[in-house]
Amino acid sequence: MLLEIKDLSIEFHDHDVPERVVHDVSFSLAEGEILGIVGESGSGKSMTAMAIAGLLKRHDVEKKGTILFEGTELLHASRAQLRKVQGNDIGIIFQEPMTSLNPVKRIGWQVEESLRIHRPDMSKEERRHRAITALSDVELPNPEQVYKKYPHELSGGMRQRVMIASAMICEPKLLIADEPTTALDVTIQLQIVKLLQRLNKEKKMAVLFISHDLSLVKRLCDRIIVMHNGDLVEQGSAQEIFENPKECYTKELIDAIPRLEKLV
């Protein structure tokens, strides 16, 4: 198993009343697999992802359970231990393409940043070459020109591609996609999903795809986890979940997908 999560609980203590956002969640992810986490806002799906990425705040948070990434414990790891795994083996893309790129830095610089940290022996020319390859890998037209541009010169879909390129540059084994398509047009959404599918096949990279869009999840994922109010409600293969949902919350979610026949 690439990733194993056991009894993960997250509680925030920054207000008067402790707030439990994830409760006893366990699941695992095999190498090269695409796993979807679905659930409404506030269901704890993003927090689970943040915990895997080691991006939870360090104070006012109580974390329980274990997160094993290739056998290494991540949840309670020190910053130094995390740094070795992070970036090199785990990449992340976020929901909002407007804020996920640094507005004052050129695209090329941002894509190369992981290389500067994890491959310090690489020459400037090699880095540039790798970055441009990564940009063309995510199907950006004119990667040499995109390399020199600033984020505000690109459209939302292009920025999301740049994000994927910079998350992929060290060829991570796991890509966490936290609602990567939510802020995009429907047509662009499909392109991004197809791109993720292709990269998953070509690079043998596992994807943790977080979304509230069931139709996209159905299209992309091998297995699906349904979360609600911090609890893991149901998990199974995409087919099982969609054809034979066991829990009533899952049924409600599936019924909520707009269909033509229902409207008529």
Next chain:
Amino acid sequence: MLMKSFRKKYPPNFVIGAVITVVMLLLILMSFFYTPYDITKMDSASKLAAPSFRHLMGCDNFGRDIFSRVLKGMENTFVIAFLTVVIGTAGGVLIGAFTGYFGGWLDEVLMRIIDVVFAFPSILLALVFVSIFGTGRYNVVAALGVAFIPSFARIVRSEFIKYREMDYVKSAQLAGVGRLRIIFVHILPNTFTVLMSSIMIGFNNAVLAEAGMSYLGIGVQPPDASLGSMLSESQTYLFSAPWYAVFPGLMIILLVLGFSLLADGIKA
């Protein structure tokens, strides 16, 4: 057509501010190498002489050339204000960046100290500093510099609190970028626009604070010239030699006005 696009690109207060500032900077630059007269040379024959071609701004009560002293005074004021802002910015950026980025107890402790420093008017704080360590150019710089740290620290802190939650900071964290590199390479450049305008406002306040301190007699010491000390000396002769007060005062106004207009223009 050309005029129109020029006006659109550079608003009038930017142009006026830039012209005033450039002229003042040239005068200050000149004063490093050349003043028409020696600023300490007294000439009893031209005591309180009115402005003329020999003495462009007239002479003071010792017969010293006011134009030369104004130039030298501007230089002093400028150098002190500049160094004050440098200290204030450097200290403010460091404290603001660390408190804003890390939060927690570091933030609590440092910001409470900053609050205490901020509670006193900067002149009062500088006064205490000078009375402990003595007068002189560099003590004034140190005193004002420390007094200027809080306002910069607060601005930078609030910027860092805003930016540390940005997704690009999170992805840099995940990429394993070190904390210092995130603070200074990833986040700090984002604060430059806000920092620039507060540096300009800070510079103006520093000019006024230096003039105020010299006016009170705790800044630049005679016989060295400062715009503030000249103003205070000129008070006695306000009616017999009004030019003595007018020109140093005018220079303070121009220095501050030029910079504020420039800051306004840049902000727009």
